[in-house]
Amino acid sequence: MRRTRFDDAFCPIARVTDLLGDWWTPLVLRDAMYGITKFEDFQQELGVSRAVLSARLVRLVDEGLLDKIPYQDRPVRHEYVLTEKGRAAGDVLAAMWRFGEDHMWEGDDQPLVELASRTTGEQVRPLVVDEATGERVELDRLKLRRRR
Amino acid sequence: MRRTRFDDAFCPIARVTDLLGDWWTPLVLRDAMYGITKFEDFQQELGVSRAVLSARLVRLVDEGLLDKIPYQDRPVRHEYVLTEKGRAAGDVLAAMWRFGEDHMWEGDDQPLVELASRTTGEQVRPLVVDEATGERVELDRLKLRRRR
Numbered sequence: 001m002r003r004t005r006f007d008d009a010f011c012p013i014a015r016v017t018d019l020l021g022d023w024w025t026p027l028v029l030r031d032a033m034y035g036i037t038k039f040e041d042f043q044q045e046l047g048v049s050r051a052v053l054s055a056r057l058v059r060l061v062d063e064g065l066l067d068k069i070p071y072q073d074r075p076v077r078h079e080y081v082l083t084e085k086g087r088a089a090g091d092v093l094a095a096m097w098r099f100g101e102d103h104m105w106e107g108d109d110q111p112l113v114e115l116a117s118r119t120t121g122e123q124v125r126p127l128v129v130d131e132a133t134g135e136r137v138e139l140d141r142l143k144l145r146r147r148r
Numbered sequence: 149m150r151r152t153r154f155d156d157a158f159c160p161i162a163r164v165t166d167l168l169g170d171w172w173t174p175l176v177l178r179d180a181m182y183g184i185t186k187f188e189d190f191q192q193e194l195g196v197s198r199a200v201l202s203a204r205l206v207r208l209v210d211e212g213l214l215d216k217i218p219y220q221d222r223p224v225r226h227e228y229v230l231t232e233k234g235r236a237a238g239d240v241l242a243a244m245w246r247f248g249e250d251h252m253w254e255g256d257d258q259p260l261v262e263l264a265s266r267t268t269g270e271q272v273r274p275l276v277v278d279e280a281t282g283e284r285v286e287l288d289r290l291k292l293r294r295r296r
Binding site: 001004006007010011013014015016017019020021022023024025026027030032033034035048064082085087088089090091092094095096097098099100101102103104110111112113114115116117118122123124125126127128129130131132134137138139140141142143144145146147148 | 151155162167168169174176180183212230238239243244246247248250252259260262263265270274276278280283285286288289290292293296
């Protein structure tokens with residue numbers, strides 16, 4: 001079953017859906033953010049089949065979010081390291097974290113974990129703002145227009 | 149084929165992947181942000197099958213991102229309106245927009261469209277920051293810890 005592809009879509013959201021909407025991919029990226037680099041470690045962490053994990057890693061390398069780097073000669077072994085583009089995708093994951101933390105637990109339930117700064121130890125709550133004004137982005141109050 | 153579900157995962161990113169990783173769902177939500185409310189209009193805009201669209205709308209209603217509201221009696225017709233939770237999911241889409249706009253076009257290519265404020269007319273570039281400090285979030289420099 002091949003899904004409709006959106007990677008040539010005019011809309012940035014659609015292109016990113018094409019990439020991150022590939023089931024498991026956000027979780028592979030998340031674990032890369034947490035410092036996992038080796039196939040076996042991703043597999044153990046995620047409990048995903050080797051075939052699916054392999055397909056996701058190939059796609060993330062093809063799309064330039066991960067570099068595949070040999071770290072051992074005999075036998076050859078590779079590790080997967082985030083590129084600058086891959087690190088930038090962390091912003092999408094951070095926004096997912098915030099939305100999930102605020103809205104995906106019911107009633108008094110709360111996630112067991114939180115994000116915290118490694119330097120200050122303070123909790124970190126990601127927020128999406130307009131880069132120019134620092135104000136919250138409210139997508140339904142924006143308009144689309146042809147780029148100038 | 150039922151995919152592995154993540155909706156009871158401990159991690160907010162995983163729960164959101166379960167919801168938004170459902171192919172097409174981010175695009176349905178996006179169009180809701182742009183003011184589309186009617187089944188026929190979603191279908192025409194997205195070019196998706198009625199069965200898939202219907203499944204996605206049911207899920208978004210079940211998860212509380214859209215309200216299904218009757219707007220006509222005979223015959224009964226419904227429209228789909230964003231809830232507060234649905235509007236909050238707009239932050240994830242906004243982060244996807246920014247990542248896509250910066251990283252999903254190659255070379256000198258650029259997206260044809262941009263986001264702009266309806267009030268000031270200025271371009272809007274979403275950015276993910278730490279709510280407390282206003283500094284950029286760098287997920288790979290944060291740590292996970294048990295919530296206090």
